[in-house]
Amino acid sequence: MPKLTLADLAKIREKTKRTTEIREGGDYRAKITVHMGTCGIAAGARKIMNAFMQIMEDKETSDVLLTNSGCAGLCSKEPMATIEISGQAPVKYIDLTEEKTKQIFEKHVLGGNIVKEYALGIGSEKTDY
Amino acid sequence: MTEKNKDKTYRMHLMVCAGTACVSNGSFKIKEALEKEIEKQNLDSEVLVVTTGCNGFCERGPLLVVQPGNIFYQQLKLKDIPHLVEEHFLKGRPVEKLMYSPPKEKTPIPVLSDIDFFRKQVLIALQNRGLIDPEKIDEYIARDGYQALSKALTEMTPEEIVEEIKKSGLRGRGGGGFPTGLKWEFVRNASSPNGGEKYIICNGDEGDPGAFMDRSILEADPHCVIEGMLIGAKAVGASQGFIYVRNEYPLAVSRLNIALEQAREYGLLGKNIFDTGFDFDIKVTRGAGAFVCGEETALLASVEGKLGEPRPRPPYPAESGLWDKPTCINNVETWANICRIINRGAKWFSSIGTETSKGTKVFSLVGKINNTGLVEVPMGITLREIIEDIGGGIPGGKKFKAVQTGGPSGGCIPKEKIDLPIDYDSLSEVGSIMGSGGMVVMDEDTCMVDVAKYFLTFTQDESCGKCTPCREGTKAMQQILTRITEGKGKEEDLDLLEDLAKSIKDSALCGLGQTAPNPVLTTLRYFRDEYEAHIKEKKCPAHICRELNTYTIDEDICLNKGHGCDLCRKNCSADAILGEKKQAHKIIQDKCIKCGVCYDVCNFGAVQVD
Numbered sequence: 001m002p003k004l005t006l007a008d009l010a011k012i013r014e015k016t017k018r019t020t021e022i023r024e025g026g027d028y029r030a031k032i033t034v035h036m037g038t039c040g041i042a043a044g045a046r047k048i049m050n051a052f053m054q055i056m057e058d059k060e061t062s063d064v065l066l067t068n069s070g071c072a073g074l075c076s077k078e079p080m081a082t083i084e085i086s087g088q089a090p091v092k093y094i095d096l097t098e099e100k101t102k103q104i105f106e107k108h109v110l111g112g113n114i115v116k117e118y119a120l121g122i123g124s125e126k127t128d129y
Numbered sequence: 130m131t132e133k134n135k136d137k138t139y140r141m142h143l144m145v146c147a148g149t150a151c152v153s154n155g156s157f158k159i160k161e162a163l164e165k166e167i168e169k170q171n172l173d174s175e176v177l178v179v180t181t182g183c184n185g186f187c188e189r190g191p192l193l194v195v196q197p198g199n200i201f202y203q204q205l206k207l208k209d210i211p212h213l214v215e216e217h218f219l220k221g222r223p224v225e226k227l228m229y230s231p232p233k234e235k236t237p238i239p240v241l242s243d244i245d246f247f248r249k250q251v252l253i254a255l256q257n258r259g260l261i262d263p264e265k266i267d268e269y270i271a272r273d274g275y276q277a278l279s280k281a282l283t284e285m286t287p288e289e290i291v292e293e294i295k296k297s298g299l300r301g302r303g304g305g306g307f308p309t310g311l312k313w314e315f316v317r318n319a320s321s322p323n324g325g326e327k328y329i330i331c332n333g334d335e336g337d338p339g340a341f342m343d344r345s346i347l348e349a350d351p352h353c354v355i356e357g358m359l360i361g362a363k364a365v366g367a368s369q370g371f372i373y374v375r376n377e378y379p380l381a382v383s384r385l386n387i388a389l390e391q392a393r394e395y396g397l398l399g400k401n402i403f404d405t406g407f408d409f410d411i412k413v414t415r416g417a418g419a420f421v422c423g424e425e426t427a428l429l430a431s432v433e434g435k436l437g438e439p440r441p442r443p444p445y446p447a448e449s450g451l452w453d454k455p456t457c458i459n460n461v462e463t464w465a466n467i468c469r470i471i472n473r474g475a476k477w478f479s480s481i482g483t484e485t486s487k488g489t490k491v492f493s494l495v496g497k498i499n500n501t502g503l504v505e506v507p508m509g510i511t512l513r514e515i516i517e518d519i520g521g522g523i524p525g526g527k528k529f530k531a532v533q534t535g536g537p538s539g540g541c542i543p544k545e546k547i548d549l550p551i552d553y554d555s556l557s558e559v560g561s562i563m564g565s566g567g568m569v570v571m572d573e574d575t576c577m578v579d580v581a582k583y584f585l586t587f588t589q590d591e592s593c594g595k596c597t598p599c600r601e602g603t604k605a606m607q608q609i610l611t612r613i614t615e616g617k618g619k620e621e622d623l624d625l626l627e628d629l630a631k632s633i634k635d636s637a638l639c640g641l642g643q644t645a646p647n648p649v650l651t652t653l654r655y656f657r658d659e660y661e662a663h664i665k666e667k668k669c670p671a672h673i674c675r676e677l678n679t680y681t682i683d684e685d686i687c688l689n690k691g692h693g694c695d696l697c698r699k700n701c702s703a704d705a706i707l708g709e710k711k712q713a714h715k716i717i718q719d720k721c722i723k724c725g726v727c728y729d730v731c732n733f734g735a736v737q738v739d
Contacts, residue, residue, distance in 0.1 A: 003396025006279050006403060009270060016271035019138050023196040023260050025242075036220045046171075049140070053175065057138045065197055066140045068221035 037071025148183025182349020303460030337536025535564025540651030599642030
């Protein structure tokens with residue numbers, strides 16, 4: 001490893017920050033919650049989780065929090081995810097596939113437009129954690 | 130599995146505490162179990178396990194903090210791991226039974242920052258604790274690591290750095306409380322013989338019983354100490370540094386060496402750092418376990434390879450230190466504050482704390498306290514806030530009696546002073562010192578004469594023997610204290626103790642001897658009645674000094690409640706108990722050796738001590 005310059009230091013900082021940001025407890029622009037109850041997992045929620053992770057990695061997103069929670073109570077519509085843009089009401093998406101996940105991420109999370117055809121409704125159960 | 134792609138994004142980071150206390154509690158095994166279970170659940174591309182330095186809440190180890198969410202799990206056992214991984218990390222349902230509940234409460238508190246122990250703390254020296262892997266320099270850099278160095282090297286002159294530290298009001302965290310900026314100025318202005326070297330030293334010879342803040346900083350955030358020393362070197366004009374660390378701290382030594390190696394690889398140590406023409410490197414010197422080597426002149430001798438004995442000051446090390454060259458010695462915690470001050474400015478730092486003591490202090494809170502651990506608090510916080518709020522009070526419903534600050538060089542502060550705001554000056558007014566930040570809490574069952582004897586025995590043991598006042602004086606004091614605790618004290622002993630204490634303080638060669646009488650002086654000042662009870666009434670009010678105890682059996686309780694269970698007689702090694710089953714028992718005082726075993730084994734409270 002050659003000697004670091006100031007620019008290298010800044011580069012390492014930014015790159016590592018992206019992966020360690022989730023430890024900081026800061027405010028995120030958006031939060032994605034994938035519902036991972038037994039029903040969700042059986043219906044393919046883990047694929048959805050991985051799809052979100054992949055998109056975030058590809059796009060080097062660092063201002064979006066991806067997390068999991070238990071069953072949302074609507075087991076027949078799983079896999080489900082809740083998207084919450086900071087300051088706006090959360091939106092639940094149902095019957096997700098990897099393809100739908102990608103569209104939702106680009107249009108809603110990045111673009112700010114709710115993808116109505118996949119949405120169940122607006123509002124959410126309380127998630128404390 | 131252990132060497133994962135460091136640039137990959139994970140949705141969850143599991144921060145496993147790997148400070149020495151948690152490691153002793155098996156945290157590495159917990160980490161292995163987590164990794165195994167995560168792999169089993171196919172979560173290894175989603176969840177990352179990170180080992181961090183000391184979290185501080187050592188009482189509750191092994192500890193795990195889950196990010197995002199800051200969920201705090203404690204006292205983890207291997208058998209909890211499969212359930213935890215499946216419920217929380219896979220299915221998103223945090224596991225309440227592994228969370229912390231405050232003493233006497235049943236509702237668990239999930240989030241770390243909501244727990245009283247953490248809530249009142251202000252982190253400067255420990256700002257990276259639990260947030261980075263100390264063995265990964267990139268994680269330190271991500272939390273603004275080496276930013277202060279780049280600022281100091283490219284935007285500031287040495288004089289400006291010294292001025293900034295002076296303005297911050299930072300005082301030495303190792304015990305003396307000398308203004309750090311002023312010390313740096315002395316070293317900067319000192320001329321080195323023949324235009325030679327100046328040196329930077331980090332004192333990590335933490336020897337006070339119960340103190341472990343330096344160890345924790347070195348284990349959790351070694352780079353912040355290295356960065357502080359680099360900035361100090363630039364300020365005073367040094368190109369070689371030494372970190373003197375106890376050999377009893379193997380984890381700290383190993384993480385420090387890893388950190389130094391990584392810093393060298395990045396060119397943050399070595400020649401021409403950041404192309405500014407500035408050279409600096411650091412060598413680790415391990416101490417061999419002599420308490421006196423924490424004293425700066427003894428430390429210097431030890432680094433030079435000589436016998437670790439102190440020498441008179443002046444000349445101070447700032448003028449003539451290592452190999453007679455001007456040397457800047459600061460403690461680990463002091464160095465850990467430097468990069469924060471350069472990054473955030475002297476004004477920010479001096480806005481925290483009191484008139485004469487700025488910033489924060491790390492204390493190791495130990496003894497009779499619910500929440501044992503490492504806490505960093507702003508100067509000026511009261512003892513009450515530390516003991517009751519952060520420390521969660523005294524266990525077992527006992528009453529608070531005193532707190533010993535500053536280790537064996539410090540003093541005992543009585544409960545009447547619990548609202549004392551803590552800083553360097555308030556502590557010295559009540560006869561104690563800040564010292565390195567040891568804080569030993571004592572409850573009503575503590576005998577203050579015994580405590581004084583304990584600390585004096587420690588300093589007497591550790592006295593290097595070079596000067597007579599310390600070598601002979603502390604021994605004489607220890608003999609008197611021993612005599613008092615054995616019931617052989619004389620009335621004139623207290624005056625004699627005070628005389629000895631004062632002359633040792635005035636005449637000992639170094640800080641060890643000069644401060645050794647402090648525990649005796651403060652206990653005499655605040656707990657004189659306990660000394661008098663030992664001497665005049667031949668009683669130990671706390672019943673700790675066993676030679677002064679008289680054990681008797683309440684025959685009524687023994688017969689009616691215990692039905693003469695005979696346990697005491699069976700356990701008495703001196704055959705001093707008369708009686709048989711279903712009869713009341715009796716102690717023959719002439720035969721009793723006062724070992725207290727009968728008192729300990731009686732399930733009915735029939736054995737009484739006076």
